[in-house]
Amino acid sequence: MGTRQQHVPMPEVTLSGFDTGLSEEEQGIQQVVHRFARDVMRPLGRELDRLPAEEAYLPGSPFWQFHTELQKLGLGAEAMGELPPVQAARLEAILIEEMAWGDAGLAVSFGAGGMPLMMARASGNQELIDLCEGKLGCWCGTQPDKGSDVLMLYPEQRYPGSKGNKGNLVAVFENDEIVINGQTSAWVSNGAVAQVALVDAVADYGDGFYDEQGNTFGCNVIVPLDLKGISRGKPLEKLGKRPLPQGEIYFDNVRVPRRFAIATRDDHEIKHAQAWAYAGTAMSLIATGLARAAFELALAYAHERKQGGAMLATHQLTQYRLGGIGMKVEAIRAMARHVSHFTKCSPRPHPYFTAAGKAFCCSELMTVARESLQLFGGVGLTREFPIEKLLRDAQAMQIEDGENNILQTHYGYLLSTLYQQDGWGRA
Ligand SMILES: Cc1cc2nc3c(=O)[nH]c(=O)nc-3n(C[C@H](O)[C@H](O)[C@H](O)COP(=O)(O)OP(=O)(O)OC[C@H]3O[C@@H](n4cnc5c(N)ncnc54)[C@H](O)[C@@H]3O)c2cc1C
Structure with a gap:
């Protein structure tokens, strides 16, 4: 009688938010x-x-x-x-x-x-592992005329009668060698300085670049970037992700041994999809960390800035806004981990599900970064505070490794196909 009820204790939180069960x-x-x-x-x-x-x-x-x-x-x-x-x-x-x-x-x-080394390891080829170990790698997937098209799977079903996009980078298989010609896009991450590349290009195995349905043949090849015939563009000046060097890589009759190929005619499509699934997973997880960083800056600022007679954080409106941003950070993390788990553990992962994760996490990240900057008011726009950099980095992620709208469309196609082909989603 008369004793005060116990307070509900504050929850146990970790660096990664409301996370439990970490070993x-x-x-x-x-x-x-x-x-x-x-x-x-x-x-x-x-x-x-x-x-x-x-x-x-x-x-x-x-x-x-x-x-x-x-x-x-x-x-x-x-x-x-x-x-x-x-x-x-x-x-x-x-x-x-x-x-x-x-x-x-x-x-x-x-x-x-780490992508060339990861793929070399998966191939089990010790020579390629040795070639990649200790070197900075890059992944050459997109080209000037082949951006969003790179992730177009099942073109014959989706766009009957259309021909595959050959792009600007081609590999010709000749006896024991592969001859590579053309160029990558300016967007290859690490491209301006990398020492080894995982090249993903269309390929001619002796009977042209296209199959009977008009689909291109492809290959994945590990290419040391000090070979004769390789040159680079200037590192890109860009809005966001400026610490990441990007730039074109040019190939002029570059010859590599055929044994450097880790995916050829029969398994290229699968390995290509695996690489995109890996990239989409990584992007979802990167969105989590970036969103958390933006939120934490806003949280700290709300405890420094006084307006309306009190610290921002004490106003109900600020609590509402912080709650909204914080909820999104947790949702981004949950989605990113879900996608990561499915991609690593499912017997049949799919890059179009990973695409859903990437598109969701990155578009929610954009809201988090924008709302976090908004809490700073005018100073958020200045270079005195790091929040404007995070907004610029977040913008780059709306396009990186697949533009979000395109990725969302791929996911919609996947869902619709599962419905039509497997009866999934029917009562
Ligand atoms: C920070 C960053 C890092 C990157 N890292 C790498 C890397 O490591 N390796 C690599 O190979 N590439 C990399 N990229 C390239 C990236 O994957 C491409 O930029 C992306 O896939 C989009 O291609 P694009 O820029 O050519 O745009 P485009 O494909 O030209 O798209 C332009 C616009 O057209 C729209 N669009 C495209 N196709 C269609 C369609 N069929 N129907 C309707 N609208 C369409 C898009 O939605 C977009 O808004 C990176 C890009 C960035 C920004």
Whole structure:
């Protein structure tokens, strides 16, 4: 009688929000990567953001300092390769979120940088693994005339009578060699400075580039980028993700041994889809870290700025706005992890489901970044505060690895096809 009711205790939260069940090992890795993201990635990323592209990636620049420090952490594709899929998906989610929280552009440089090695490992070819190990990689998928079209699967069903897009980069298989000609788009992440590439191009195996239905044949080839005939464009000057070097790679009669191919005529489409599913997963997880970073900046500012006679955070309107942004961060994380889990653990993952994750996480990220900046008022627009950089980085992610509207369309096509072909979704 008369004693006061116990208060509901505050929930236990982690760096990654309302997250529970992290093992000791996962928490340990999260802490280590968080410190790296805070102490190395953030300062270097902000420095790179302000440098002209022509200076930013020169030897000794903050870009290479990042990669030197990253190597010391030992968190490359090889560390993940050993783990069972469920554990790998969990750990990858934690790791990429923290890195993107530090700097989203540098996180992409890490992810794209490991793609040739990851695919070489999956092929089991030791020569290719040796060729990629310790080198900065890139993924050459898009070309000037082949952007969104790169992720067009089932063209014969979707656009009957249409011919596949050959693009601007072609590989011709001749006896023991592959001869590569043409160019990539200017958007290849790490393209301006990478040392090895995973090249995804249409291919001629001796009977032309097209099959009877007008679909192109393709290949995936590991290409060291110091070969004769390879040259680069200038690093791109761009709005967002400025710490990430991007630029064209030109191929002029570049000859590589045929054994460097890791996907050819029969398995190219599957491996191509796997690469896109990997990229979409990574983008969803990067969106999580970037969204969290923007939200945290807004949360902190709401506790610094006084207007209306009180700290912003004490006004109900601010609490409502913070609640809205915070809900989205949790939703982005949940979707990103769901996609990551499905892509790693399903017996038949699909890049069009990953596309749904990428499009959802990145478009929600845009709202989070915009609403977070809005909470800063005018100063949010100035370069004195880091929030404007995050908005620019978020904008790049609406297009990166598939423009969101196109990806959403692919997902809609997938759902409709599952309904028609498998009866999925019918009562
Ligand atoms: C930060 C960043 C990193 C990137 N990293 C890489 C990388 O590592 N490797 C790589 O190969 N590429 C990379 N890209 C390229 C990226 O995948 C392409 O930019 C993207 O797929 C879109 O292609 P595009 O820019 O040619 O646009 P386009 O395909 O030309 O699209 C232009 C507009 O047309 C619309 N559109 C396109 N097709 C259709 C259609 N059929 N119907 C209706 N509308 C359509 C699109 O929605 C878009 O709004 C990167 C891009 C960015 C921005």
